[in-house]
Structures are given as C-alpha cells and as structure tokens.
Amino acid sequence: MADTEKCIILGSGCAGLTAAVYAARGTLEPLVFEGAEPGGQLSLTSVVENFPGFPDGIGGLDLIESIKRQAQRFGARFRYGVVKHIDFAERPFRLEIEDETEPVLAHSVIIASGARARTLDLPGEQELWGRGLSSCATCDGAFFKQKRVVVVGGGDSAMEDAIYLTKFASEVHVVHRRDKLRASQIMQDRALHNAQIHFHWNRVPARFERDGAGKLSGLVAKATDGTAEESIACDGVFYAIGHIPNTDMVGDALPRDAAGYLMADGVVSKIPGVFIAGDVSDHRYQQAVTAAGTGCAAAMEAEDWLQAEGLLGR
Numbered sequence: 001m002a003d004t005e006k007c008i009i010l011g012s013g014c015a016g017l018t019a020a021v022y023a024a025r026g027t028l029e030p031l032v033f034e035g036a037e038p039g040g041q042l043s044l045t046s047v048v049e050n051f052p053g054f055p056d057g058i059g060g061l062d063l064i065e066s067i068k069r070q071a072q073r074f075g076a077r078f079r080y081g082v083v084k085h086i087d088f089a090e091r092p093f094r095l096e097i098e099d100e101t102e103p104v105l106a107h108s109v110i111i112a113s114g115a116r117a118r119t120l121d122l123p124g125e126q127e128l129w130g131r132g133l134s135s136c137a138t139c140d141g142a143f144f145k146q147k148r149v150v151v152v153g154g155g156d157s158a159m160e161d162a163i164y165l166t167k168f169a170s171e172v173h174v175v176h177r178r179d180k181l182r183a184s185q186i187m188q189d190r191a192l193h194n195a196q197i198h199f200h201w202n203r204v205p206a207r208f209e210r211d212g213a214g215k216l217s218g219l220v221a222k223a224t225d226g227t228a229e230e231s232i233a234c235d236g237v238f239y240a241i242g243h244i245p246n247t248d249m250v251g252d253a254l255p256r257d258a259a260g261y262l263m264a265d266g267v268v269s270k271i272p273g274v275f276i277a278g279d280v281s282d283h284r285y286q287q288a289v290t291a292a293g294t295g296c297a298a299a300m301e302a303e304d305w306l307q308a309e310g311l312l313g314r
C-alpha cells in the first residue's frame with residue numbers, strides 16, 4: 001500500500017481548489033480527488049460577475065482552471081476519481097475510491113465535495129436526460145439554436161440559465177412554482193425585462209410530451225392550486241431547482257442538517273483531522289467566494305492540526 005497522505009481533498013470546485021492552494025503552500029502536499037464533476041458547478045457557469053477582483057466578470061471554467069494551475073504551481077497533485085467511502089474509525093483514515101481496489105490512507109481529510117443538481121423524478125426523466133433534458137444550460141444551450149426551451153425554477157440559477165439560453169433559443173419559458181422569484185434582485189430585473197423570456201407562474205412540471213419518434217416535444221405544467229394543466233411546446237427542458245449535497249462517502253459518521261448538508265463548527269468537523277468546506281456544508285450562501293473562503297480556512301485548520309499532531313515532519 002502507498003504511503004499515508006498528509007492531506008486529501010475531496011472535490012475540485014472553488015472550495016477544494018482553494019484548499020489545495022493553501023495546503024500546498026503550507027507543505028501539506030495535498031492530493032485532490034477531483035470527484036464526479038471535476039471543476040464543480042463553477043465550471044458549468046458561463047460568467048461569474050461577483051467574484052472579487054474581476055470587474056468585467058470571468059468565465060466559470062477560466063476561474064476554476066486558474067485556481068487549479070495556482071495549486072499545481074505549489075505542488076498540489078490531482079487525481080481523477082470519486083471517493084466512495086471513508087472509514088473514520090481508525091487513523092490514518094482509509095478512503096475507498098470508485099473502481100479502484102487499493103484504498104488510500106490519509107492523516108487529514110478536507111471534504112469539499114460540493115452539491116449536485118436536483119431532479120424531479122418525473123416519468124421518462126432517465127431516458128430524456130441528455131436528450132432534451134439537462135441541468136446545465138452552459139453545457140447544452142448551444143444545441144437549442146432557434147428551438148423552444150423551458151427552464152424550471154425561480155432562483156439565481158434559473159434566471160441565469162434563462163438569460164443565457166436567449167442567446168440560442170427562439171423562445172425561453174420559465175416554469176416556477178410560486179408567483180415570486182427567489183433570485184437576487186439584479187437577476188430578477190434582467191430576466192423579467194427580457195422580452196424573450198416568458199414566465200409561467202404557480203406551476204410545476206407534471207410530465208413530458210414526446211413526438212412519434214420519442215423526442216421531447218413539450219412539458220405539461222400543472223397549476224399548484226390543482227386547477228389547470230398547461231402544455232408548453234418545447235425541444236428542451238433545463239432543471240434549475242437547487243442542489244443536493246454530495247455526502248454519501250461519509251455515511252452516518254458526520255451530522256447533517258435538515259436539508260442534508262454536513263454540519264461543522266465553522267470548517268472543523270466533529271472528527272479530529274476532518275475539515276469541511278464549500279457547498280457540501282453551505283445551505284445558505286453557496287457562492288464561489290464563500291466556497292473559496294471556507295476552502296482556505298479548512299486548509300489552515302488542517303495545517304494547524306497536522307502540526308499539533310506532529311505529522312508535518314517540520
């Protein structure tokens with residue numbers, strides 16, 4: 001078995017990468033497991049307008065790639081792979097990696113595994129996924145040139161997606177379950193004043209419609225008061241209905257809040273040597289800059305802890 005790692009970081013989004021920059025500069029020689037979605041959600045974001053230091057905005061992927069290069073410059077190592085289970089019962093911790101037989105051992109772990117897009121479990125969802133149904137407008141929007149699309153949701157992601165999709169689609173319809181948007185005021189204003197975006201208030205998706213060839217041809221949305229159904233003809237449907245934290249690998253070893261997000265004292269978990277950063281424990285802010293901030297804090301706590309345990313070899 002390979003040597004025990006000083007610090008393993010789960011996740012390569014803004015939190016994991018920032019943790020990697022700090023851990024690498026702190027001589028923790030971090031090993032980053034990139035996770036199921038390398039780069040995290042930011043790499044699926046078109047333009048990030050609110051990350052400090054970029055007055056004209058920066059592409060999500062550009063930002064992620066820059067932080068990764070920064071971490072690599074200080075010696076952080078990256079490995080494609082998903083950590084499927086961590087055994088915290090003994091130290092060093094034992095990490096099982098998907099599709100690998102050998103576990104990896106680590107003195108400290110930073111969990112920055114982020115969150116994945118929520119889905120609705122409607123009939124036919126599985127077959128339509130990637131064939132008209134998507135949760136990533138930035139990835140798939142260009143497939144819908146001069147087509148009709150529906151965006152489901154009323155938060156910042158939904159507004160961002162709807163606005164982005166107007167670059168390609170001939171019609172963008174937003175289906176939202178209330179009559180008020182959750183999105184920030186600036187995003188609301190942009191979307192509500194965009195003549196290409198049509199809002200369907202107080203409605204939730206009920207089922208998909210398909211043409212004779214099985215291709216997505218519409219979304220039936222039902223009124224939340226149960227009064228009516230409306231069929232919206234479309235070629236694509238984009239879910240933007242929030243996220244589910246990626247916590248499977250910890251089992252019941254760490255506490256979660258009511259929404260399933262990991263709980264910690266700041267970034268310090270209840271297990272010594274285990275630290276938590278980014279969206280996996282952030283139900284409230286979920287911003288690139290807050291993820292970066294907690295990634296930094298987690299790496300600094302890990303460094304202090306390793307030093308106090310005499311595991312840094314300084």
Ligand code: NAP
Nearest residue numbers: 153154155156157158160177178182240241242284285286
């Ligand atoms: P969100 O703020 O949680 O919004 C999710 C939306 O989906 C809400 O409008 C919610 O309706 C709706 N929804 C949830 N479950 C649903 C269901 N089962 N059926 C139908 N509708 C459902 O998630 P988000 O938009 O992904 O944003 C997450 C965080 O990232 C936020 O803090 C946001 O500010 C941030 N963000 C910021 C930007 C930006 O600044 N440009 C861009 C993207 C994301 P209700 O409103 O009724 O709850």
